[in-house]
Amino acid sequence: MSTSTRPPVRQLPPSRRRPGRRKRLRGLVTTRRVVSSLALAVAAALLVIGFQESQDGGVDVRQSRPAAVLRVFPSEGAASLRQEPIGAQLADELTGEIEIDGRPIPADQTERPAAITGPNAAAPRGLSGLNQVSFTPGPDKEIETLNPGPHVVRIFYWKKLGETRDQAATYSWSFTAS
Numbered sequence: 363m364s365t366s367t368r369p370p371v372r373q374l375p376p377s378r379r380r381p382g383r384r385k386r387l388r389g390l391v392t393t394r395r396v397v398s399s400l401a402l403a404v405a406a407a408l409l410v411i412g413f414q415e416s417q418d419g420g421v422d423v424r425q426s427r428p429a430a431v432l433r434v435f436p437s438e439g440a441a442s443l444r445q446e447p448i449g450a451q452l453a454d455e456l457t458g459e460i461e462i463d464g465r466p467i468p469a470d471q472t473e474r475p476a477a478i479t480g481p482n483a484a485a486p487r488g489l490s491g492l493n494q495v496s497f498t499p500g501p502d503k504e505i506e507t508l509n510p511g512p513h514v515v516r517i518f519y520w521k522k523l524g525e526t527r528d529q530a531a532t533y534s535w536s537f538t539a540s
Contacts, residue, residue, distance in 0.1 A: 430519055430531070431450050431451075431452060431517065431533045432451045432453060434450045434451075434515070434517070434533075435448065435449060435451075435496070436448065436537040438535040438536070438537070439535075439537065439538075440537050441538045441539075441540050442537050442540070444507060444509075444540065445498065447497065447498045448496060448497050448498070448499075449494055450494065450495060450519075451492055451493060451494045452493050452517075453493070455521055455522060455523070456519045456522065457495070457519065457520065458517050458518055458519035458530070459472070459495065459517070459527065459530075460495060460496070460497050460516070460518075461515070461516040461517075462505060462508075462513060462514075462516075463505075463513055465504060465505060466504075467504050467505070471503050471504055472496060472497050473494070473495075473496045473497070473498065474495055474496075495517065508539040512536055512537075512539075513537055514535075514536045515534065515536070515537070516532055516534040517532065518531075519532075
């Protein structure tokens with residue numbers, strides 16, 4: 363005699379048993395399929411991260427660049443041709459000077475927008491209203507050519523009125539010349 367209070371379990375005869383869910387899943391979920399799915403998920407995640415990083419060189423320049431420096435060229439971490447201009451666009455009330463790889467660039471070798479004077483003065487071509495300070499390597503200049511490889515640029519900037527070079531703030535960035 364049994365002392366158990368549970369009723370006996372009734373089993374279906376073998377001909378009426380349905381294949382179990384485990385057997386069906388066992389055919390669908392295999393180690394190979396799980397590993398392949400995980401590999402595809404990781405590849406997709408890396409692809410998304412790669413595209414996001416490539417847009418700004420992996421540096422969040424909006425947080426690291428001071429508001430007074432509106433734009434730099436070549437951009438931070440970018441690859442650039444050796445003959446391209448190097449410089450920065452500053453806020454309207456500022457002026458500045460450039461230093462490349464620790465070598466100060468004389469003011470007479472930098473390109474700046476020409477001052478527009480008089481009510482009918484013609485606007486200079488290309489740089490009007492941009493407040494850019496830039497330098498292009500060339501013959502008879504402080505830097506005649508950039509060597510291939512990494513370079514560091516530092517811009518010194520200060521207010522046009524009421525401040526001098528001694529009161530300048532600085533911003534540095536690097537790029538690679540090819």
